[in-house]
Amino acid sequence: DAKTTQPPSMDCAEGRAANLPCNHSTISGNEYVYWYRQIHSQGPQYIIHGLKNNETNEMASLIITEDRKSSTLILPHATLRDTAVYYCIVRVDGGSTLGRLYFGRGTQLTVWP
Amino acid sequence: NAGVTQTPKFQVLKTGQSMTLQCAQDMNHNSMYWYRQDPGMGLRLIYYSASEGTTDKGEVPNGYNVSRLNKREFSLRLESAAPSQTSVYFCASSDPGTPIGYTFGSGTRLTVV
Numbered sequence: 001d002a003k004t005t006q007p008p009s010m011d012c013a014e015g016r017a018a019n020l021p022c023n024h025s026t027i028s029g030n031e032y033v034y035w036y037r038q039i040h041s042q043g044p045q046y047i048i049h050g051l052k053n054n055e056t057n058e059m060a061s062l063i064i065t066e067d068r069k070s071s072t073l074i075l076p077h078a079t080l081r082d083t084a085v086y087y088c089i090v091r092v093d094g095g096s097t098l099g100r101l102y103f104g105r106g107t108q109l110t111v112w113p
Numbered sequence: 114n115a116g117v118t119q120t121p122k123f124q125v126l127k128t129g130q131s132m133t134l135q136c137a138q139d140m141n142h143n144s145m146y147w148y149r150q151d152p153g154m155g156l157r158l159i160y161y162s163a164s165e166g167t168t169d170k171g172e173v174p175n176g177y178n179v180s181r182l183n184k185r186e187f188s189l190r191l192e193s194a195a196p197s198q199t200s201v202y203f204c205a206s207s208d209p210g211t212p213i214g215y216t217f218g219s220g221t222r223l224t225v226v
Contacts, residue, residue, distance in 0.1 A: 034214065043117075043203050044156070046214030087155065100146075100171070101215060103155035 003027070003090045009108040018075040020107050022088030025069045032091040033064060034101065035073045037084040044087065044103075047073065078111045085109075115139050119204050119218035126194040126225045134189040134221050136204030144207050145187035146171075146215070147179060149200040156203060162187055194225045 148156040158171030
């Protein structure tokens with residue numbers, strides 16, 4: 001049970017912002033939202049995570065709604081190398097499931113020239 | 114700065130054969146994980162080890178066993194391989210209790226014929 005819903009595919013023009021949505025309506029108060037991406041069946045790569053506040057790093061920005069039921073990953077200037085499957089994950093924490101991640105099918109982002 | 118190292122990278126087995134997939138991390142992480150990924154699917158957790166000396170089942174543990182040999186190493190064993198275990202296997206590590214990202218290995222591509 002991945003606990004998140006993402007569109008199966010999106011595309012974006014190179015140089016434009018890519019906005020990838022994710023719904024996580026059953027998220028608990030202490031669960032973080034993580035984003036990973038996977039390029040060409042390589043190991044997934046960590047992008048960003050957040051709890052309540054919006055976050056930004058050198059790769060992307062994460063916007064989390066006030067009710068925390070959805071979020072958006074923003075790649076501000078997409079390049080061809082950003083073509084990948086993007087996974088939105090709610091991090092299960094605590095007890096016997098400490099730190100486990102559950103992956104859904106993700107969103108295939110295709111950046112075109 | 115190797116991160117997470119998996120061996121072998123590729124393997125072909127005959128039905129009924131056994132093998133062990135090796136994983137080692139050099140980041141002093143407490144937790145380690147084994148995932149499998151089937152074509153067009155997200156990653157599914159097989160087993161994990163929250164700390165040295167402990168292991169626990171994930172979503173799809175049947176047909177697999179694991180050993181947390183020490184803090185660095187976490188192996189996955191297939192006792193009697195089946196075609197349904199044809200997949201790409203990823204090992205990952207993290208530190209639980211702090212909201213940092215997982216580090217994944219580059220994967221082992223296993224085919225069972």
